[in-house]
Amino acid sequence: xxxxxxxxxxxxxxxxxxxxxxxxxxxxxxxxxxxxxxxxxxxxxxxxxxxxxxxxxxxxxxxxxxxxxxxxxxxxxxxxxxxxxxxxxxxxxxxxxxxxxxxxxxxxxxxxxxxxxxxxxxxxxxxxxxxxxxxxxxxxxxxxxxxxxxxxxxxxxxxxxxxxxxxxxxxxxxxxxxxxxxxxxxxxxxxxxxxxxxxxxxxxxxxxxxxxxxxxxxxxxxxxxxxxxxxxxxxxxxxxxxxxxxxxxxxxxxxxxxxxxxxxxxxxxxxxxxxxxxxxxxxxxxxx
Numbered sequence: 001x002x003x004x005x006x007x008x009x010x011x012x013x014x015x016x017x018x019x020x021x022x023x024x025x026x027x028x029x030x031x032x033x034x035x036x037x038x039x040x041x042x043x044x045x046x047x048x049x050x051x052x053x054x055x056x057x058x059x060x061x062x063x064x065x066x067x068x069x070x071x072x073x074x075x076x077x078x079x080x081x082x083x084x085x086x087x088x089x090x091x092x093x094x095x096x097x098x099x100x101x102x103x104x105x106x107x108x109x110x111x112x113x114x115x116x117x118x119x120x121x122x123x124x125x126x127x128x129x130x131x132x133x134x135x136x137x138x139x140x141x142x143x144x145x146x147x148x149x150x151x152x153x154x155x156x157x158x159x160x161x162x163x164x165x166x167x168x169x170x171x172x173x174x175x176x177x178x179x180x181x182x183x184x185x186x187x188x189x190x191x192x193x194x195x196x197x198x199x200x201x202x203x204x205x206x207x208x209x210x211x212x213x214x215x216x217x218x219x220x221x222x223x224x225x226x227x228x229x230x231x232x233x234x235x236x237x238x239x240x241x242x243x244x245x246x247x248x249x250x251x252x253x254x255x256x257x258x259x260x261x262x263x264x265x266x267x268x269x270x271x272x273x274x275x276x277x278x279x280x281x282x283x284x285x286x287x288x
Contacts (some may be wrong), residue, residue, distance in 0.1 A: 005048045005091065006119065006283075010275040011111040012042035013102040013268070014142065015168065015236045015243055018205035020192040029154045030183060030190065033198055035161070035205065037148045039168055039268035040275055043095050043104055045071070045111050047119055050087035053079070057090045070109040070136055077132045078113055082122040097264060099176030101237030103143065109136050110143030111276055118283045146274030150199050161199040165270040167252040168243045171227060172264040173219035175240040182209050182238040185216075210235040223263070230255040 014036050022031040055075045057066055066072055071090055079087075090112065096104035110133055117124050124132075126145060133140030138155050147160040182188060189208045198204060213235060214221035220235065224242045227233035231244040231251070246252040252267045259265055 003049045005046045005089075006115075008044040008046050008093065009111050009115045009279050010042055011045055011096075011104070011107040011143075012038045012040065012271070012275050013096055013104065013107065013170070014038050014139070015102065015170070015270075016207065017163070017202075018198065019207045019209060019237060020195070020198070021188065021190050021208040022192055022194050024190050025154075031153065032151070032155060033192075033194060034151045034155065035148070035163070035199055036142050036151060037163060037165075038146070038271040038274045039170070040271055041095070041170070041266050041268040042275075043108055043111075044093040045108065045115065046091050047115055048089040048091075049119060050089060051085070052087055053085050054087040055079075055090070056088075057092065059092065061092075061094070070105045070140075071112045073136055074109040074112040074133070074140075075116055077135065078116055078120070078122065078124070078129075081128070081132060082120070082124060084120050084122055086120045088116060088119070097172040097241070099178075100172050100241040101177065101179075101235070101239045102170070102241050103139050103237075106133075106137045106139040107143045107276075109133060109140050113140075113144060114146075114276055114280050115283075118280055143274065143276065146277040146280075148272040162272055163199055163202075163270075165272055167246040167249050168268050168270060169227065169231070169246065169252045169255050170236075170241055170243045170266050170268060171223045171259070173217070173223045173240045173242070174264075175217045175219040177213055177217060177220070177239040179238045182213060185212055187215075188212050205234075207235050207237075209238045213239045226259065227255075230258070 017035040020033040130141035227244040233244040
């Protein structure tokens with residue numbers, strides 16, 4: 001007998017409120033400063049425990065074999081680390097666009113680690129979960145820890161911060177941007193100076209990838225130009241998603257209504273504490 005499916009666990013998107021590229025290291029990686037914040041929009045996952053150690057995922061993502069999916073790999077990593085004999089059936093409600101620079105796959109992996117650690121009662125601490133996540137992808141630890149953070153180095157040095165939590169209008173242009181292609185492009189700026197206390201200086205926030213991506217992908221440039229009609233706006237990560245910043249929900253929704261109906265756009269609230277942590281804490285309190 002299998003148990004019933006849990007209620008949905010959130011896998012929220014993130015925005016890079018800034019992305020400064022400070023230099024290129026000898027190993028090819030880039031030194032950067034970036035500020036991550038979560039939004040209350042994302043994918044959702046739910047889980048049904050199994051006693052036989054099997055991991056299943058439905059529905060399968062087109063073109064991604066199950067065992068290569070970050071969700072299944074995260075579940076396997078936690079199994080191997082803890083030696084648990086339990087498994088899970090995992091159901092994914094995919095809402096975030098692929099290749100949008102808002103962290104969908106990384107967030108799904110983090111939610112899998114956090115949720116199964118709670119449901120399997122394997123009691124792995126946050127630091128270790130973040131280490132397991134880092135082996136799956138550079139952004140996974142941000143989602144595991146679930147706090148708005150400045151990231152330095154190659155993005156692995158995280159420092160929790162508190163910043164404003166505005167409303168955002170996020171638009172996903174019809175373009176899938178290759179992060180590797182952006183970071184290896186010869187025209188990418190790589191000389192922005194490090195700024196101490198950058199999280200306290202929003203007037204300094206910019207995205208060094210934005211001009212290059214807008215030049216390579218006209219869809220991104222078009223979406224960004226449209227959003228700038230309504231509010232301060234920029235691209236997140238290496239794109240393709242762009243976002244406008246509003247002080248209130250009504251203004252964000254009014255701007256959404258003014259966009260073409262066929263655009264993929266969503267109004268969301270900025271969150272310094274991830275919805276995933278709130279879900280984890282409520283699940284752990286029930287288990288206790």
